[in-house]
Amino acid sequence: MIFNISMPIRFLSLLVIASALLWTGCQKDDDTPPADEPELITTVVLNFTGPDGNTSSFQFSDTDGLGGNPPVADDITLSANTTYQLDIEFRDESNAANVKDITAEVREEAEEHLLCFAATGVLDIPVTLDTDGNGAPLGLETELTTGQAGNATLAIILKHEPDKGADNPCITGETDVQAEFEVAVQ
Amino acid sequence: MKKRLLLKWQWLPVLALIGQVLQAQNNCDITLRGKVVDAHTREPVAFANVAIEGSDIGAMADENGLYSIDNICEGSYIIVCSHVNCDHIEHQITLTEDTQKDFVLEPHGVFIQEVLVKGKAVPLKAAGAGATLDAAQLSSERGLTLSDAIGKLPGVTTLNTGASIAKPVIQGLHSNRVLVLNNGIRQEGQQWGTEHAPEIDPFLADQVTVVKGAGSVRYGADAIGGVILVKPRPLPEKAGIGGELNLQGLSNGRTGIASGTVEGRLSGKLPVSGRLQGTLKRGGNLQTPDYFLDNTGVEEANFSWALGLKQGKWNTELFFSRFYTRLGIFSGAHIGNLTDLQNAIERERPLQDGTFTYELGRPQQRIYHELFKWKGELETGDKGTLQLQLARQFNRRQEFDAHRPYGDLPDNFDEPQIEFEITTHTAELSWEHDPIHNLRGSAGALFMRQANTTDRGALIPNYENYTVGAFWIERWKNYPFPLEVEGGLRYDYQWMDVGLQGRDSINRQLGFSNFSGTIGAIYRFSKLVELRFNAGTAWRAPNVNELFSDGVHHGAASFETGDPNLRPERAFNNSLSIELDDKDKLSATLSLFYNVIDDFIFPEPQAEPVLTIRGAFPAFGYAQADARLMGFDWQAAYEVMPGLQLESQASLLRAWNRSRQEYLSLMPPDQFEHALRYTFGKGEGDNTAPYLRLAMINVLEQTRVPGFSSAHLTGTDYAPPPAGHTRFKLEGGARFRLGRQPFEVNLAIFNLFNASYRQYLNRFRYFADETGRNVSVHLRVPFGNG
Numbered sequence: 001m002i003f004n005i006s007m008p009i010r011f012l013s014l015l016v017i018a019s020a021l022l023w024t025g026c027q028k029d030d031d032t033p034p035a036d037e038p039e040l041i042t043t044v045v046l047n048f049t050g051p052d053g054n055t056s057s058f059q060f061s062d063t064d065g066l067g068g069n070p071p072v073a074d075d076i077t078l079s080a081n082t083t084y085q086l087d088i089e090f091r092d093e094s095n096a097a098n099v100k101d102i103t104a105e106v107r108e109e110a111e112e113h114l115l116c117f118a119a120t121g122v123l124d125i126p127v128t129l130d131t132d133g134n135g136a137p138l139g140l141e142t143e144l145t146t147g148q149a150g151n152a153t154l155a156i157i158l159k160h161e162p163d164k165g166a167d168n169p170c171i172t173g174e175t176d177v178q179a180e181f182e183v184a185v186q
Numbered sequence: 187m188k189k190r191l192l193l194k195w196q197w198l199p200v201l202a203l204i205g206q207v208l209q210a211q212n213n214c215d216i217t218l219r220g221k222v223v224d225a226h227t228r229e230p231v232a233f234a235n236v237a238i239e240g241s242d243i244g245a246m247a248d249e250n251g252l253y254s255i256d257n258i259c260e261g262s263y264i265i266v267c268s269h270v271n272c273d274h275i276e277h278q279i280t281l282t283e284d285t286q287k288d289f290v291l292e293p294h295g296v297f298i299q300e301v302l303v304k305g306k307a308v309p310l311k312a313a314g315a316g317a318t319l320d321a322a323q324l325s326s327e328r329g330l331t332l333s334d335a336i337g338k339l340p341g342v343t344t345l346n347t348g349a350s351i352a353k354p355v356i357q358g359l360h361s362n363r364v365l366v367l368n369n370g371i372r373q374e375g376q377q378w379g380t381e382h383a384p385e386i387d388p389f390l391a392d393q394v395t396v397v398k399g400a401g402s403v404r405y406g407a408d409a410i411g412g413v414i415l416v417k418p419r420p421l422p423e424k425a426g427i428g429g430e431l432n433l434q435g436l437s438n439g440r441t442g443i444a445s446g447t448v449e450g451r452l453s454g455k456l457p458v459s460g461r462l463q464g465t466l467k468r469g470g471n472l473q474t475p476d477y478f479l480d481n482t483g484v485e486e487a488n489f490s491w492a493l494g495l496k497q498g499k500w501n502t503e504l505f506f507s508r509f510y511t512r513l514g515i516f517s518g519a520h521i522g523n524l525t526d527l528q529n530a531i532e533r534e535r536p537l538q539d540g541t542f543t544y545e546l547g548r549p550q551q552r553i554y555h556e557l558f559k560w561k562g563e564l565e566t567g568d569k570g571t572l573q574l575q576l577a578r579q580f581n582r583r584q585e586f587d588a589h590r591p592y593g594d595l596p597d598n599f600d601e602p603q604i605e606f607e608i609t610t611h612t613a614e615l616s617w618e619h620d621p622i623h624n625l626r627g628s629a630g631a632l633f634m635r636q637a638n639t640t641d642r643g644a645l646i647p648n649y650e651n652y653t654v655g656a657f658w659i660e661r662w663k664n665y666p667f668p669l670e671v672e673g674g675l676r677y678d679y680q681w682m683d684v685g686l687q688g689r690d691s692i693n694r695q696l697g698f699s700n701f702s703g704t705i706g707a708i709y710r711f712s713k714l715v716e717l718r719f720n721a722g723t724a725w726r727a728p729n730v731n732e733l734f735s736d737g738v739h740h741g742a743a744s745f746e747t748g749d750p751n752l753r754p755e756r757a758f759n760n761s762l763s764i765e766l767d768d769k770d771k772l773s774a775t776l777s778l779f780y781n782v783i784d785d786f787i788f789p790e791p792q793a794e795p796v797l798t799i800r801g802a803f804p805a806f807g808y809a810q811a812d813a814r815l816m817g818f819d820w821q822a823a824y825e826v827m828p829g830l831q832l833e834s835q836a837s838l839l840r841a842w843n844r845s846r847q848e849y850l851s852l853m854p855p856d857q858f859e860h861a862l863r864y865t866f867g868k869g870e871g872d873n874t875a876p877y878l879r880l881a882m883i884n885v886l887e888q889t890r891v892p893g894f895s896s897a898h899l900t901g902t903d904y905a906p907p908p909a910g911h912t913r914f915k916l917e918g919g920a921r922f923r924l925g926r927q928p929f930e931v932n933l934a935i936f937n938l939f940n941a942s943y944r945q946y947l948n949r950f951r952y953f954a955d956e957t958g959r960n961v962s963v964h965l966r967v968p969f970g971n972g
Binding site for chain 1: 187295520521522525526533537538588589591592736738745747797798799800801802803834905
């Protein structure tokens with residue numbers, strides 16, 4: 001008969017059961033490394049193809065991710081009075097042994113992405129050639145025409161979920177990448 | 187000019203609150219008789235004193251607990267029932283004829299600051315300032331958030347991230363400086379984050395008590411700002427089944443909530459009580475007066491159960507609660523970098539006006555919290571009560587950015603960018619002793635073990651944290667002597683082992699230890715006026731985010747860097763409260779506080795931004811400075827004419843960085859609330875009469891901020907604080923019966939006139955207005971014993 005068990009014993013057994021339940025609950029090992037980091041864009045590559053068919057590439061990269069070391073940008077050298085085809089690539093180089101190309105993914109989700117450009121100095125803003133599924137601009141493929149010789153800066157901004165119908169879509173959405181280059185036109 | 191006028195208006199009701207107590211005295215032949223019994227055993231309490239306050243009239247109960255007082259004049263009195271081993275009880279009574287009044291005495295009052303307002307008992311009051319809300323007062327705001335409900339109290343405000351994430355702020359302090367006790371167990375999640383709200387079902391809370399100023403000695407180091415005690419209803423003591431159903435609808439977000447409780451107690455030999463409680467909530471996009479806020483819906487599903495066994499000197503209880511919420515983060519507030527933020531601020535309103543939907547997209551938070559606890563209590567003869575509590579908590583927080591991670595579909599489609607899992611075990615042993623020569627007290631020890639895993643992201647590291655602490659509190663009280671004195675001491679030791687952060691190994695061990703102490707006194711000048719004073723010192727070890735943060739805080743567009751060499755904070759809290767209560771028409775409390783915090787930890791803006799592939803982020807590093815927070819809270823109510831009550835409330839705060847000689851940022855602006863409350867007739871008991879209440883809430887502009895500079899990187903904020911505003915709230919409630927079934931209806935209209943405004947302490951003030959008019963209808967249906 002359970003009711004004949006004396007109160008202290010019942011109390012103690014409850015205590016034991018309760019503590020067993022409480023203290024053996026699932027516990028995570030503190031030293032487990034985190035899940036694989038999601039892919040991120042660490043590198044922007046600009047491929048300039050001149051009229052002669054030769055391609056020169058320049059890159060902006062921050063392989064250790066946000067924080068840590070600041071990003072590093074190549075200096076771009078271009079010829080004056082030349083029309084270049086400018087193709088832009090994005091890569092994940094956070095793991096040097098496993099470099100991933102993210103350009104295709106940006107193109108697949110073209111409706112959600114937009115490349116914006118800003119230029120100062122002697123450079124004009126590149127003209128976007130490609131479009132997304134809705135016929136709105138994307139910006140992975142562009143054309144850049146240089147004028148006279150001089151110095152310039154060129155910024156490439158990748159926007160996520162911009163409002164492509166807005167007057168200025170480049171001030172909408174979330175900035176995924178903002179890469180700035182020094183350009184010398186010779 | 188307008189502001190000055192407003193200020194004058196604030197004070198008018200205060201002047202009007204000076205009143206007189208009138209007592210009619212005719213028939214002087216009334217007899218008051220009754221019985222005094224023990225609240226727990228229902229046994230008669232022998233030789234208790236029953237007296238009319240403020241007079242020499244009284245009587246002592248006999249050995250059977252019976253008393254009788256003769257020859258009382260007709261009138262309104264406060265009857266005090268007291269006994270050396272019990273809390274005294276005050277009861278207001280209007281005598282026109284011979285009356286029977288029984289008193290139920292609590293043998294062991296709940297100690298320090300745990301003010302119980304149920305029934306008419308007047309247990310020990312906190313020497314420090316504090317306030318309690320009961321279920322009826324929590325009613326309408328429960329449909330918003332728990333913090334909104336607590337935010338009604340003077341001195342308490344909220345720190346918001348949009349409308350669905352709110353954290354309580356007590357006299358300017360929040361997050362790790364405010365301890366939340368959920369059913370007696372300290373709530374442990376990722377409470378350091380400004381967008382991490384307490385993970386507690388508001389419908390589980392039957393009573394919420396806020397302790398302002400350091401509550402450290404009893405509840406643990408860290409609580410240098412205050413303590414919030416959330417208590418569910420006690421398990422039923424009567425045999426039978428009962429419960430209640432709560433249904434609430436809110437127009438804004440077209441939110442619906444259903445919450446139910448079934449509880450009961452077995453009759454017969456086995457004295458087992460139990461309860462099952464659950465809440466479901468769903469809301470869609472919220473609306474400001476001018477536009478919808480995209481992706482601001484919320485889903486919540488919570489449940490809890492409790493089982494209790496009480497027999498003789500033993501009392502044991504098992505409790506489990508589960509909280510789960512999915513909430514959308516306003517998509518217009520999600521930004522990539524500082525330029526995006528500036529663009530958003532310049533737009534002044536969201537790009538799109540939004541539409542209504544219940545659909546939740548990214549960005550999003552999903553939070554899971556479970557608490558499992560066991561409590562055992564043993565009355566140790568006539569010496570006191572011994573209590574042991576063991577608890578396990580598990581908290582998982584997932585944050586989804588607007589952008590799903592890059593990578594192959596569909597693996598990454600539904601994956602969060604940030605995920606933390608934290609498991610906390612606590613054990614607390616405490617002993618409350620019975621009065622020994624007017625001294626009552628308690629002592630206890632606490633052990634806590636915590637393990638955090640950052641599964642995604644690397645904002646904070648993995649760590650294990652061990653805390654041990656011990657406290658001892660005594661209070662001297664010799665009723666009716668007007669002075670009560672209280673003192674307490676606590677020692678805590680905290681050891682932290684910090685492991686991996688992302689792929690880097692921090693491998694650091696940190697230990698902190700120190701004392702906390704408090705002294706307090708209550709002095710009753712007369713039955714009208716009471717003075718309370720409390721001085722305490724407390725400390726707080728730096729939190730893991732302050733030590734090791736490393737990364738971008740989305741939505742804030744800031745890059746936060748911790749400092750592993752931070753020292754603990756040391757606070758000196760002083761509070762003085764004057765309480766006026768004529769138990770009839772007028773009640774008022776003024777609480778002044780002066781808190782000094784040395785080595786106050788705060789994120790300090792850095793001169794150079796952090797450059798990343800996503801653009802520039804303003805950098806913040808955790809720094810320490812000596813701070814001072816002072817101000818006062820005020821609350822008063824005056825019955826202007828029968829049924830009509832004028833209420834006034836104010837919270838003022840001045841927060842100063844003594845080291846840098848500037849104001850502290852992100853401190854709540856001065857706030858006032860004035861209300862008219864009309865009660866229709868008399869109800870059956872407490873708060874049962876139908877009422878209407880119209881409240882005007884004024885929030886002044888926060889002008890006391892560190893030098894704002896338009897050069898965002900050198901200033902401490904991206905935009906100046908928003909202008910002050912006035913908003914109105916209309917509330918009403920009634921209880922009625924259909925047949926034998928009672929119903930309770932509460933109606934509230936928040937932001938009655940649909941005002942457009944922004945709040946300084948809402949992190950989304952850069953992006954959008956606060957929500958517009960919100961009509962809430964709450965129906966409560968008790969059944970059975972409920």
